[in-house]
Amino acid sequence: MQIIYNQQGIGDVLIVTLDQRNTEITSVSSGDVTEIKEKDSGEVVGYNIFHASKHLDIPETKPILPTDELVEKIGQVIESEGFTHNLNEVDRTPKFIVGKVEEMSDHPDASKLNVCQVNVGDQQHQIVCGAPNVDAGQKVVVALPGAIMPNGMKIVPSQLRGVDSHGMICSAKELNLLNASQEKGILVLDDERTVGEAFFQ
Known part of the structure; x- marks a missing residue:
């Protein structure tokens, strides 16, 4: 998992990348959350959380370390918009x-x-x-x-x-x-x- 937040460059959007695929992707949006999936397999590869500062206390470090606390809060935001992916199962070791x-x-x-x-x-x-x-x-x-x-x-x-x-x-x-x-x-x-x-x- 990698978490990117660059308010100056792309606005108030938290980008959560679970995997990178060189295949066609599709997305579904609900409220301030967009879930991104690989089209053929349906596997979730990431989330975009818009108006992120409204939902999360975002660390100033870059890149952002996916701590247990932050991942739990991101999961709560995702779930609040109706998505059910379990972020605790994702590899969070530093890359x-x-x-x-x-x-x-x-x-x-x-x-x-x-x-x-x-x-x-x-x-x-x-x-x-x-x-x-x-x-x-x-x-x-x-x-x-x-x-x-x-x-x-x-x-x-x-x-x-x-x-x-x-x-x-x-x-x-x-x-x-x-x-x-x-x-x-x-x-x-x-x-x-x-x-x-x-x-x-």
């Missing part, structure tokens, strides 16, 4: 976390790519990265498989030129952070950040 590049080596089949071994706290992920400034020892923002980027792209395990990659090391621009540099390169975090913690700007 954007602080990682540390422990090792980096050249990609065997692409001169502009590097193969990074990234510590994400409870495990290590191999991530192929093409950023010119990536290096061993850096603390970085990792989008884990299942993360949905601000542009709508879902991160999935993949292969880049034959090498497995499980996640993405992110730039500030990809994270849609304020005052993000337009130059190519990942966001390098202060060393004080804790490996494995959820990332908040």
Whole structure:
């Protein structure tokens, strides 16, 4: 689950994304809530809550951590408009976390790519990265498989030129952070950040 609220950019709308599908979707609205489903399967993939500040006390952090309290309140708003989806069954583990590049080596089949071994706290992920400034020892923002980027792209395990990659090391621009540099390169975090913690700007 990912929760996005950007009043300045899109208005007083809370966007709750449960999954991202590259298939046709349909929606049903009731009051201030719109339920979004995959058309063929009927599976719920998200909700939009309009006039969100009227219904919820929305945290100022970005992205918003789906705490038990917030998810319960969102569920109450959804139920009040006649929808019955149980949000407690949805995966709420953080998908954007602080990682540390422990090792980096050249990609065997692409001169502009590097193969990074990234510590994400409870495990290590191999991530192929093409950023010119990536290096061993850096603390970085990792989008884990299942993360949905601000542009709508879902991160999935993949292969880049034959090498497995499980996640993405992110730039500030990809994270849609304020005052993000337009130059190519990942966001390098202060060393004080804790490996494995959820990332908040």
